[in-house]
Amino acid sequence: MHSATKTLTVLASSFFLWGAATTTAVGADMSFFITSVGTGDGANLGGLDGADRHCQSLAAAAGAGKRTWRAYLSTQAAALGDANAVHARDRIGSGPWFNAKGVLIANNVEELHSPNANLTKESALDEKGAMVNGRTEKPNRHDILTGSRPDGTAFPPSPPFADMTCGNWTKNGDEGAAMTGHHDRAGPVSHSWATSWNSAHMTRDGCNQTALRGTGGDGLFYCFAEK
Numbered sequence: 559m560h561s562a563t564k565t566l567t568v569l570a571s572s573f574f575l576w577g578a579a580t581t582t583a584v585g586a587d588m589s590f591f592i593t594s595v596g597t598g599d600g601a602n603l604g605g606l607d608g609a610d611r612h613c614q615s616l617a618a619a620a621g622a623g624k625r626t627w628r629a630y631l632s633t634q635a636a637a638l639g640d641a642n643a644v645h646a647r648d649r650i651g652s653g654p655w656f657n658a659k660g661v662l663i664a665n666n667v668e669e670l671h672s673p674n675a676n677l678t679k680e681s682a683l684d685e686k687g688a689m690v691n692g693r694t695e696k697p698n699r700h701d702i703l704t705g706s707r708p709d710g711t712a713f714p715p716s717p718p719f720a721d722m723t724c725g726n727w728t729k730n731g732d733e734g735a736a737m738t739g740h741h742d743r744a745g746p747v748s749h750s751w752a753t754s755w756n757s758a759h760m761t762r763d764g765c766n767q768t769a770l771r772g773t774g775g776d777g778l779f780y781c782f783a784e785k
Contacts, residue, residue, distance in 0.1 A: 588622045589783035590655040590663045592702060592741060594684035596777025601703060601724035601736050601765040603779070606631060606644065609727060613781035620658065620685040622783070630756070630780035632705040632712035633726040640715060646756070647671060647710025650782035658687035671710050677755040679742035685781070692742035693774065701738040701761070701775025703727075708750075708757045713737070724765035732764040738775055756780075 593616055596603075603609040609629035617627045628649045635643040653666040661681050664670035670677075679692045679700075691699040705723035707713060713722040724736040737760055745752025752758060763769040770777050 586621055586624070587656060587660055588617070588620065588658045588685065589625065590657050591616070591620075591685040591781050592682055592690050593778045593781060594686055594688070594690075596767075596770075596779070598767070598777070600730035600767045600770055600777060601727060601734070601761070602730035603629070603631075603703075603727040603777075605727050606633060606649075609779060616685045617781065617783075622685070625783040626785050627781050628784045630704060630706075630710075630782055631727060632707075632710070632723065634705070634712050634719075634721070634723055635715040637715050637717060643712040643715070645711040646704060646706045649784070651784035655782055657681055657683045658685060659683065667710070671708065671756075675755070677741065677743070679744075682741040682755070682780075690741055690778065693740070693744040697771065697776070698774040699776045699778060700740045700742045700744065701758070701770065701773050701778075702741050702755075703736055703770075703775070703777065703779040704739050704756045705737050706739075706756050707737075708754055710756065720760075722760065724761075729765040731766060732769070734765040735760040735762065736765065738773070741780075 597612055609631055613627035613629050617623055630646045632646040633644040647667050653664055655663045664675045684690055693700050721734050722737040724734045739754050739756035740758045743753045761770055761773050763772055
């Protein structure tokens with residue numbers, strides 16, 4: 559092999575290895591993302607455990623599998639007097655959280671649920687570092703499943719109140735609904751509910767994939783590294 563050819567080969571190999579290391583480093587530092595895909599079964603995520611597994615699987619594929627990942631989802635208690643609700647804000651650790659490109663989302667839970675949270679279309683990336691389609695794009699995918707109130711807590715028990723979690727993330731039929739947020743902070747009006755990243759409006763016409771897409775979603779949800 560000529561010396562020039564050897565040099566080119568070494569340079570090419572070095573560049574490839576540098577690129578691989580860089581990609582791994584970005585993935586390893588990531589502690590927040592929107593799922594690039596849902597589970598494919600509407601809002602039936604297999605409960606919180608199934609949603610967490612989906613977060614963990616996507617994170618592992620992106621190089622961040624050594625972290626413990628949790629879905630930002632709340633569940634509702636079964637009835638009045640039942641305290642067994644789960645609040646999304648209590649599931650995600652203490653922060654800080656960074657997206658796939660190293661941009662700070664929030665330093666802690668309080669900041670995440672304040673006007674200072676850096677959650678926008680440009681920062682709320684998927685695990686691959688790509689932006690998720692917003693309200694003005696086709697298909698619109700800005701409805702992100704949360705089942706949560708603006709402060710990250712669960713809604714009152716279902717029943718007797720409305721189901722905001724598609725049966726605590728187990729329904730995929732024509733009945734039920736779930737609260738969603740707008741990751742792009744955009745809505746038909748400028749009111750705070752319409753621009754909320756975690757509590758904008760409910761889905762309609764059920765919990766199946768078609769119903770979720772009907773309001774501008776695709777069964778996506780937020781994932782945070784608990785630790």
